Amino acid sequence: MSQTIRSAGGPDASGAAALDGSPLRGLCAREQTLPALLERQAARYGDKPLLRIGDLERSYAGVRDAAVATAGRLQAAGLERGDRLALMCENRVELLDLILGATWIGAVAVPLNTALRGEQLAHQLRNSSARVLAMDSALVEVLAHAEGIDALEQVWALDGVPADVPTGRFTVTEAPSGDAPVPAAAVGPGETGAILYTSGTTGASKGVCCPHAQFFWWGVLVGEMLEIGEDDVLYTCLPLFHTNALNAFVQALVAGATYELGPRFSASRFWEQIAASGATVTYLLGAMINILMSRPPSEADRAHTVRTALAPATPVALFDAFRERFGVQLVEGYGSTETNCAIGESWRNQRPGWMGRVRNGFDARVVDADDAEVPPGEAGELVLRHGPPFAFATGYFAMDDKTVESWRNLWFHTGDRVVRDEDGWFRFMDRLKDAIRRRGENISSFEVEQALLDHPSVASVAVFPVASELAEDEVAAAIVLREGAGADPVALIRHCEPRLAYFAIPRYLSFVQALPLTENGKVRKAVLRDGGITADMWDREAEGVEVRRIGR
Template sequence: MTTTEPAALAMAHAPLAHVPLAQRTLPSMLQRQAAVYGERPLLRVAGHQWLHRDAARVAGARAATLAEAGIVRGDRVALMTGNGIEFLDVFLGSAWHGAVVVPINTASMGPQIGYFLGNSAARLLVIAAEWLPRLADVDWTGSPLQTVWIIGPWDGTVPAGLATLVQFARVQALPSAASAGAPAAVDAAPVQPGDPLAILYTSGTTGPAKGVICPHAQYHGWGANSAAVLGVGADDVLCTTLPLFHINALNTFAQAALTGCEVVFESRFSASGFWPSMRANGATVVYLLGAMVPILLAQPPGEGERDHRVRAGLGPGVPQAAARDFLERTGVRLLEGYGSTETNFVIATAPDSPRGGVMGWLRPGFDARVADEDDAALPDGEAGELLLRADEPYAFASGYFGMPDKTVEAWRNLWFHTGDRVVRDPDGAFRFIDRIKDAIRRRGENISSFEVEQVLLSHPGVASCAVYPVRSELAEDEVMASVVVRHVGAFDADALLDFCAARLPYFAVPRYLDVVAALPCTENGKVQKYKLRERGVTATTHERRPAQRAAAPRPAAT
């Protein structure tokens, strides 16, 4: 594909070409950084600090405790905790041991946790003590789970609702990997670049969430590509408030490990605390999602927005006007880009990009096609589905865990089908138009309309429903549901939303609710959601109470 690329993106070879494929594994990455950058600062998180040489040492020590617990190469280790040193300890230790990490969104409630554990067939669950009670709603029938490790303050008491779990699984505090009685650190397992490193769950569109199998080389590629786009060097300080259970924040560790710089993980996003945090951390590169920028711009202007060291930011999905205002107020240019859990950082802008308002230009090492329904290429200027593939082995995900049919569907005809409608302009830039898939994206999270609908349908008062996105004041999606109720007179909209809040992650609970006599359907009974989206919020729409929304722990202004 011939394009006119910005100078910062025009590279003769793929950014991974200088690293032999066999070395694109996390253990190799940790061993290299220990040898090359050993005494340089690597990370700061929740009061803990590591040098680059510490990462391999910690990984080997944690791997020894995993081996002692009976975890073997290829076993799945589920991990549900916030941005803390324990997350990285278990993540790196599992990779060193050849096990597969299954990060779980900390907003997940019992039904979702049970699904992730069951679908991945995890043998070990590492979970923060504060979320232990959520396991009471998990169906343990047929679960291969053998051990639960608890992170944080825990008095050893197992909630009464977990009686079934303790019958077949050991529940204990996270074993210390550094105490005198801990097993000796072990050597890295001989993992290969195509071996699975993690299973990252991404919300399904017409079914349950899919576990994306991320090989070691894909993770290496995420770090290398992101570092190249952002120009990350050894003197940078990367700082993110995004959660480690998503690829965006996990990727920042890879960037630091590959370049010898330092990364700081904050526990959460705060609009009022963002710039003070960036100044205190000495951040030079920051990571933002679409809705975060309008939230920051809604804060009163202050000198602190300019009194910082930040030179660049990654801001996929930020509206063009907001990115322009952000640059004027803070002096920070946000770079756009496109990637997904299944792919890599394949499309990006650069500081010298000739224009904004686009996702960017194709990066070296990847190929892209804008295609029609038969996967045939469309000419520039015509909208179609974005299809992607990589030149390098294992640069993309290996498929969906336990879902061969979904894997074949997504990777058919040797292309990964993104489900996004885009346009390619004559200068090679790609512009996002909309989502083809029935998905919702809110607060940086992908929401499955199917999963929200299943919760709504489990309420005895709901006969049928449809869940779909509507635009919010933050230039992102809000969740809206249209429901057909069994008894209109006895229906309580707030009670239904409270019912959802107890069973869904906070970001997936509908903000808007319409009670309708019937859902618009095709002749064969398929709900025509586009008609509901076009109608949107009306005068009769019920909006979730502000107090209900404020109670949810979400990344908003403080």
């Protein structure tokens, strides 16, 4: 008998109501686009606040108008339907304006992690074939280390052109001005609205093609799970270039709520900022939970109005303790850049350590290496399928082979190892491959290895995760040196700084005579992972060596 788990409407096996309460769930497909949502909600909510960033507040109509004006500037600058606009900046209103403005004219927004450096940055610019890159002025200098980005025609410095910029490769100018409105392009729900890069595990980063309807369904599905309504204020300090914060904006837009985008996470100021925002809903990552719980108790712990937080990958031991201390109900669930909130439960129906059950309109299986379903209680790969059209990503940009591999047999293969119980609840176990997760960021061991291999002293290297004090991963590297080369850990760290995001730079270095290999010459990373932190490892933090952030 097939073990495929399919959701159904009405009460579930535990008596809880199915999560299908969004008033927009039945919106026709043509209205499931970002321009259509902006128009629809601006007409309905008008002057009601939608967006807050710092001292700036914009209404629903104001956000729509800013998107229209930005779209006009993009079109005047030569961007056309289907063109890719790369964006590399911290949380700021211009970033959201450019994303929405691009989708208004049918162009594709490509938000990039501000920590990208060297080949990682060059790969994403090359792969997306972005014609224009808009970025924080302080980051322009990082382009000096990005080679082969021939498709790039223009670079816009959002805070003014720096005095010293790379020359001879492209022109750096201020972002274009003007406010001539343009009509919205007649984009369909399946057209790509954004390309979001997710770390590769055995290869280069892949650009996930996120259609307009995928954002719509993120807004509907998470909104239902968190029970977001018109009176809610959604606060996030996560970066807008990641799917989490971007989707939170759409959750507010769909529900008629207010969205506040804060500065980067600071444990000492988090509850103060939350209280000042009047937030009722927020978004946390596993490491943030650990950090907040490790701080001394204070009056600020409950001097806020937050009732619930979307908090995937919360350590089981902290789930109830967090609610008891801060008065905030944490909500688990499953979603990825490629999928949607396909698994999850209401905040009323949480089970610590479990992601939940499959959502209405989606299918889930746990399969073995041959895509055959495994019985409940046995670990396997989670594969997913969507019912609503274009609720998942449509593939990887300019990587047809990777698209076919991940969507084989018409199921999306998540690469995550899970267990399903007899009642249809899913529990995350680990990643099948070698991605490392540190401080909320996915790190490709392949890309870290490539950076280290670029050093003249390194003959071969294997990068792998070891346990972190924060219940996530730290990055470790086992290095075989070239004959006659000396081991200089600090020099290797400095070598990585312009080539890797700061969070991807290894903490631990181990110098070995040889790497453990399989019979066909592949590195046996399981041996390295299982060995954990050993006494002969050099520890960057113990040695007091700080990572210097280039361009910041």
